[in-house]
Amino acid sequence: MSKLRYLPLLLLLLPPFYLDLFWLQAGLFVMAAAIGAIGLNLLTGSTGQLSMGHSFFLAVGAYGYVYFAGESDEHLVGLGLPPVVAIVCAVVLAGLAGLAFSPIAGRLSGVYLGIASLALIFIGQHVLFNVHDVTGGYNGRAVPPLEIFGFTFDNSGDVAPFGIPFGGLEKLWFVGLILLGVSALFALGVLRSRPGRAMNLIRDQQTAAGVIGIPVARTRAAVFTLSSMYAGLGGVLLALTFQRAVPDYFGMLLALDYLAMIVIGGLGSVTGAIVGATFVTLLPQLLTRYSDSLPLVSPPGTGGVSPADAARYLYGAAVVGIVLFLPAGLRGLRIPSLTPRKETTP
Amino acid sequence: MTRFIELLINGLSLGSVYALIALGFVVIFRATEVVNFAHASLLLLGGYVTAVLHADLGFVGALAVGVLAAAAVGALIELVLLRRAKAPRQVVAIATIGIDIVLMAELSRRLGTQVLSLGDPWREKVVTIGGITVAQTRIAALVVAAILIGLFLLAFKYTSWGVSMRAVAEDSETSALMGIRLGRISMSAWAVAGALAAVAAVFITAFPTPGLDRTSSIAALKAFPAAILGGLDSVTGALVGGLLIGVTEALVGGYQNDLTFLGRGLGDVAPYVVMIAILLVRPSGLFGTREVSRV
Numbered sequence: 001m002s003k004l005r006y007l008p009l010l011l012l013l014l015p016p017f018y019l020d021l022f023w024l025q026a027g028l029f030v031m032a033a034a035i036g037a038i039g040l041n042l043l044t045g046s047t048g049q050l051s052m053g054h055s056f057f058l059a060v061g062a063y064g065y066v067y068f069a070g071e072s073d074e075h076l077v078g079l080g081l082p083p084v085v086a087i088v089c090a091v092v093l094a095g096l097a098g099l100a101f102s103p104i105a106g107r108l109s110g111v112y113l114g115i116a117s118l119a120l121i122f123i124g125q126h127v128l129f130n131v132h133d134v135t136g137g138y139n140g141r142a143v144p145p146l147e148i149f150g151f152t153f154d155n156s157g158d159v160a161p162f163g164i165p166f167g168g169l170e171k172l173w174f175v176g177l178i179l180l181g182v183s184a185l186f187a188l189g190v191l192r193s194r195p196g197r198a199m200n201l202i203r204d205q206q207t208a209a210g211v212i213g214i215p216v217a218r219t220r221a222a223v224f225t226l227s228s229m230y231a232g233l234g235g236v237l238l239a240l241t242f243q244r245a246v247p248d249y250f251g252m253l254l255a256l257d258y259l260a261m262i263v264i265g266g267l268g269s270v271t272g273a274i275v276g277a278t279f280v281t282l283l284p285q286l287l288t289r290y291s292d293s294l295p296l297v298s299p300p301g302t303g304g305v306s307p308a309d310a311a312r313y314l315y316g317a318a319v320v321g322i323v324l325f326l327p328a329g330l331r332g333l334r335i336p337s338l339t340p341r342k343e344t345t346p
Numbered sequence: 347m348t349r350f351i352e353l354l355i356n357g358l359s360l361g362s363v364y365a366l367i368a369l370g371f372v373v374i375f376r377a378t379e380v381v382n383f384a385h386a387s388l389l390l391l392g393g394y395v396t397a398v399l400h401a402d403l404g405f406v407g408a409l410a411v412g413v414l415a416a417a418a419v420g421a422l423i424e425l426v427l428l429r430r431a432k433a434p435r436q437v438v439a440i441a442t443i444g445i446d447i448v449l450m451a452e453l454s455r456r457l458g459t460q461v462l463s464l465g466d467p468w469r470e471k472v473v474t475i476g477g478i479t480v481a482q483t484r485i486a487a488l489v490v491a492a493i494l495i496g497l498f499l500l501a502f503k504y505t506s507w508g509v510s511m512r513a514v515a516e517d518s519e520t521s522a523l524m525g526i527r528l529g530r531i532s533m534s535a536w537a538v539a540g541a542l543a544a545v546a547a548v549f550i551t552a553f554p555t556p557g558l559d560r561t562s563s564i565a566a567l568k569a570f571p572a573a574i575l576g577g578l579d580s581v582t583g584a585l586v587g588g589l590l591i592g593v594t595e596a597l598v599g600g601y602q603n604d605l606t607f608l609g610r611g612l613g614d615v616a617p618y619v620v621m622i623a624i625l626l627v628r629p630s631g632l633f634g635t636r637e638v639s640r641v
Binding site: 044048050103104107108110111112114115116118119122123126127129130252256259260263267305306309312313315316317318319320323324327 | 381383427430431432433436437438439440441443444445446447448450451452455564567570571573574578609610611612614615618619621622625626629630
């Protein structure tokens with residue numbers, strides 16, 4: 001029984017064969033957001049360190065990939081590395097950016113870090129808009145498609161398993177699944193072993209953690225670095241899905257979205273991060289798609305409540321409601337037949 | 347030299363406005379130990395109400411309504427969220443982000459692409475003294491902020507409200523046992539903070555800024571570094587932090603043509619750089635209480 005309950009996850013392999021591009025793109029956004037949210041949840045949920053700078057590391061990942069994989073031309077610079085190497089480099093770059101912030105991330109606790117990390121957003125935006133060569137300035141820059149051993153993840157080629165033609169998003173779907181799966185398993189591993197326990201103790205009893213020999217500042221800095229690497233990977237997948245990276249996107253609102261995700265899903269849990277990412281990412285897309293048939297929501301540009309605004313009201317309210325009534329997040333809503341009886345809480 | 351003095355006066359005036367905002371922020375933190383991430387949207391709300399009503403009620407009337415509205419919403423947040431939430435304070439702080447998301451979405455939807463004037467009586471008039479030209483709004487900001495901060499400090503020191511507030515900040519359990527009603531104290535803190543933010547909205551959006559638009563809250567956000575670099579739990583810190591941020595922003599913004607190698611729009615980033623620099627040396631801010639724990 002215990003292994004069998006993972007079987008439904010295999011259903012995730014099916015969408016590319018059945019769903020249209022809108023849903024595939026939405027799904028890929030969810031996967032990218034989920035990877036980022038898992039990272040933020042390690043930091044905020046499990047270690048108690050608030051971060052408002054998450055969108056900065058997403059940007060580092062996205063532009064890191066574009067820079068390492070892109071080719072130089074008269075306006076832009078790029079190193080033209082193989083995309084797989086570029087992904088690794090981008091994630092490492094995001095990690096280094098997180099590490100560079102560690103003198104702050106290690107010393108400040110909780111909300112203090114939250115406010116201090118606001119700086120990352122504003123300094124980040126400043127840099128993104130000014131480094132035209134790398135980011136393409138205000139209009140952004142096209143993202144080179146992923147390519148693994150000569151197999152390109154775009155609309156080229158003639159790939160049609162079971163008679164269904166596969167374009168870029170279909171192919172990318174499987175890459176997204178693998179990346180998300182590996183990220184989730186890694187985070188679970190961290191949470192269930194020594195570092196996870198150390199992180200939780202730092203969150204709950206910082207003094208006690210210090211007393212039993214946990215290096216508090218070093219652990220905080222390490223978690224911050226790890227969480228920024230997660231954000232970097234999320235950023236790469238986001239860029240690959242968007243196929244264009246625009247600096248404006250990686251602002252304050254995006255950082256708030258990620259915090260909303262982890263609160264809505266459930267603080268400190270990997271499943272929670274995925275659930276929250278799904279909720280916050282899909283909501284605006286769903287409302288946009290069905291804005292014609294929904295009451296109170298009008299299509300963008302007509303002056304009424306646009307779907308994006310409606311989504312913001314809903315998940316803003318969801319954050320407040322969940323803090324008030326469901327402290328464990330949506331993950332705390334248990335469906336008895338799907339959840340195992342015994343839970344090993346990390 | 348004239349330019350330097352002009353910039354310095356502008357900086358001090360801007361700083362006093364940041365200090366007003368940061369003061370409310372610190373008051374909330376002292377009374378409830380919650381960081382209010384919805385502060386910028388409270389400011390935007392106060393400003394928006396003032397902007398919409400000033401044609402009908404006149405500037406003073408509209409401002410009064412704006413101040414009341416922001417104070418009422420602040421008190422409402424306290425009543426609905428803070429009193430009921432049993433989650434750790436840090437999680438409640440994230441919940442205020444939820445409120446911020448909702449308020450901000452609604453206000454920016456209403457504002458759209460408009461730039462509203464708040465109808466202040468100083469408009470774009472300037473004063474010239476000894477070759478130094480300063481906008482009247484900047485002087486008004488300094489004077490109003492100084493009066494409000496002075497009043498607040500007097501109330502904080504001498505009234506029974508101020509004494510209870512300080513007692514709660516010191517030890518909320520004991521003060522509750524002594525008969526101080528915690529709910530009232532924290533609600534009044536939120537109301538005062540909202541009111542101060544609404545007043546600050548006037549000067550954040552007045553000349554030389556074009557007016558109230560959806561980016562006004564970005565300016566208001568600079569009160570966050572002001573509050574934290576002074577020390578989140580210190581009233582003095584909020585004042586010093588505010589002035590420091592204001593002067594930095596004005597000077598860096600004024601001389602940015604000499605600093606083009608660092609990119610354009612440097613004035614908006616400088617406050618955050620200063621914050622990081624100070625936090626590196628003093629993690630609890632300039633005047634904040636150092637965290638000391640005994641075992």
